[in-house]
Amino acid sequence: MPVNNIKTTEGKEVSVQEKLKMLYELQTVASEIDKINTLRGELPLEVQDLEDEIVGLKTRLSNYSDEIKSLNIAIANKKTEIKESKVKIEKYKEQQENVRNNREFDSLSKEVEFQTLEIELSEKKIREFTIEIKTKTEAAESSEKLHKEREEDLIRKKKELQEITAETAVEEEKLKSKVTKIESLIEDRLVMAFNRIRKNARNGLSVVTVQRDACGGCFNKIPPQRQLDIASRKKIIVCEYCGRILVDKDIATPIDEAEIPV
Numbered sequence: 001m002p003v004n005n006i007k008t009t010e011g012k013e014v015s016v017q018e019k020l021k022m023l024y025e026l027q028t029v030a031s032e033i034d035k036i037n038t039l040r041g042e043l044p045l046e047v048q049d050l051e052d053e054i055v056g057l058k059t060r061l062s063n064y065s066d067e068i069k070s071l072n073i074a075i076a077n078k079k080t081e082i083k084e085s086k087v088k089i090e091k092y093k094e095q096q097e098n099v100r101n102n103r104e105f106d107s108l109s110k111e112v113e114f115q116t117l118e119i120e121l122s123e124k125k126i127r128e129f130t131i132e133i134k135t136k137t138e139a140a141e142s143s144e145k146l147h148k149e150r151e152e153d154l155i156r157k158k159k160e161l162q163e164i165t166a167e168t169a170v171e172e173e174k175l176k177s178k179v180t181k182i183e184s185l186i187e188d189r190l191v192m193a194f195n196r197i198r199k200n201a202r203n204g205l206s207v208v209t210v211q212r213d214a215c216g217g218c219f220n221k222i223p224p225q226r227q228l229d230i231a232s233r234k235k236i237i238v239c240e241y242c243g244r245i246l247v248d249k250d251i252a253t254p255i256d257e258a259e260i261p262v
Contacts, residue, residue: 017233019186023194024247026182027207033175034204036168043161050154057147064140071129071136078122078129085115085122190236197243209249218242
């Protein structure tokens with residue numbers, strides 16, 4: 001990266017060394033925020049997953065209810081059809097008593113047989129629908145039980161998350177305010193590079209010190225001359241293996257806020 005000094009709100013130029021110190025401090029503060037997020041653990045994701053699951057269960061219960069209603073209507077319709085078929089059978093049997101020939105009698109007999117088959121088919125459908133209602137009712141009861149359990153889990157998880165958030169809210173707000181203050185003193189392109197590296201780097205580390213002649217991020221060896229360049233703080237140097245910004249270990253002393261140029 002080229003050496004470009006930036007100016008503060010008072011017009012004072014910020015040296016590369018000051019940039020490096022601020023980048024390292026930015027990393028330190030960002031890592032503190034990461035610790036708070038680690039303290040919260042997977043709770044935010046667990047809360048979101050529970051909320052999504054509850055929505056899915058509500059939809060499933062609504063579908064079961066609609067399906068059971070439809071099946072009950074279908075059973076009622078089949079019962080009506082059975083009554084109608086029985087009425088027709090009685091009518092055809094009465095007509096058989098007044099037929100004039102065998103052809104009419106046989107024709108009426110076929111109608112009686114057809115309506116009898118219609119009754120048997122309707123009764124079969126009613127049995128099938130009844131079994132289906134029982135199956136869906138049991139499934140709905142199971143889903144209702146699971147829904148209640150998930151609601152209780154959600155209440156508990158939300159309470160845990162609220163307690164942790166309340167404990168860390170003040171500290172997190174201070175840290176975020178410090179991040180904003182430091183970022184305002186660094187070139188936008190450096191802030192963007194910092195955030196891009198941090199997003200992709202292990203443990204969110206985008207600025208690391210040289211440790212035992214190696215990169216503190218990927219632990220690949222750094223040549224002696226490159227270490228001297230890093231220690232000179234004359235330019236911003238990144239690791240050729242992992243792309244992290246490298247600083248010497250002596251720069252690790254956090255910046256006192258009073259020392260941050262304004």
